[in-house]
Amino acid sequence: MVVLGSVNVDLVMTVPRLPSPGETVVGGRFARHAGGKGANQAVAAARLGAHVVFVGAVGDDEEGRRCRHELVAEGIEVSPLATVAAPTGVAAILVDEAGENLIAVASGANDLLDATAVDVAFAALPDGPAVVLASLEVPLAAVERAAQVAQQRGWRLVLNPAPARPLPPTLLEACEVIVPNAGEAEALGGLEALMAAGAGAVVVTLGAGGASLHRPGMETVRRPAPAVEVIDTTGAGDAFNGTLAWALASGWPIEAGLEAAVAAGGLSTRGSGARARLATRGELEELLADRVSRVDGG
Numbered sequence: 001m002v003v004l005g006s007v008n009v010d011l012v013m014t015v016p017r018l019p020s021p022g023e024t025v026v027g028g029r030f031a032r033h034a035g036g037k038g039a040n041q042a043v044a045a046a047r048l049g050a051h052v053v054f055v056g057a058v059g060d061d062e063e064g065r066r067c068r069h070e071l072v073a074e075g076i077e078v079s080p081l082a083t084v085a086a087p088t089g090v091a092a093i094l095v096d097e098a099g100e101n102l103i104a105v106a107s108g109a110n111d112l113l114d115a116t117a118v119d120v121a122f123a124a125l126p127d128g129p130a131v132v133l134a135s136l137e138v139p140l141a142a143v144e145r146a147a148q149v150a151q152q153r154g155w156r157l158v159l160n161p162a163p164a165r166p167l168p169p170t171l172l173e174a175c176e177v178i179v180p181n182a183g184e185a186e187a188l189g190g191l192e193a194l195m196a197a198g199a200g201a202v203v204v205t206l207g208a209g210g211a212s213l214h215r216p217g218m219e220t221v222r223r224p225a226p227a228v229e230v231i232d233t234t235g236a237g238d239a240f241n242g243t244l245a246w247a248l249a250s251g252w253p254i255e256a257g258l259e260a261a262v263a264a265g266g267l268s269t270r271g272s273g274a275r276a277r278l279a280t281r282g283e284l285e286e287l288l289a290d291r292v293s294r295v296d297g298g
Ligand code: RIB
Pocket: 006, 008, 009, 010, 034, 035, 036, 037, 040, 090, 091, 103, 105, 137, 234, 235, 236, 237, 238, 274
């Protein structure tokens, strides 16, 4: 599968509570983690055993080299990861004791990923079935180009419209699945509008509420989140998206992919940082088996 998206260094401050504008909260702990929605999604899929090709951009700096190395260490193919003339992206993240977060991003190198870079990266990929997972911390022109090429080559597009921004109808039409959270779904005009625009399916992530699957003319499917002790919700959506795309690329029906994605999203919140506790295949299977047995057992 192909993941196209951002790479960031996450500068994370864990604080007793999130400050209000103009307020200073003391008592924080600092940590630096690898992040970026695209890179997190790629790692989530790779941990489950996917062969992942990652398309993105980092700076010609120490952070960029470290981010690249971390993706390679996860077994991800990074030859389409460009090194560009801007600093590697940085995210400043505050996490409170309940695991909720506030995030601000300086996109840096991510902003230089353009349609030409996507053309070059995709031209090097072999023909055959593939799932492309894209998110929106990179320029829309790059995502649109990826969608066009995916359509031409018969690849399935999963779009995580995060952070939300207005999307052209051609991009929505190209989506087999679009995966907003509740706020992003609203910002994009709501479920009905997304389906009317041509997205094959809309999956809405609901945090502690799990997720729901919506398809034109079909019953809504809902899946609750697993009960886990939440340390940090940063990247839970990325775990969800990477897992859903992995499941689809593995030939699973979307309902089973939804179940797996909800489970993986929950498991990812057990540790600090977006990637520390991303589920392995074994952990995911164990949780899914437990959920099935509880459902069977009434
Ligand atoms: O989704 C979580 C990610 O959003 C963080 O890793 C941060 O880099 C921001 O991109």
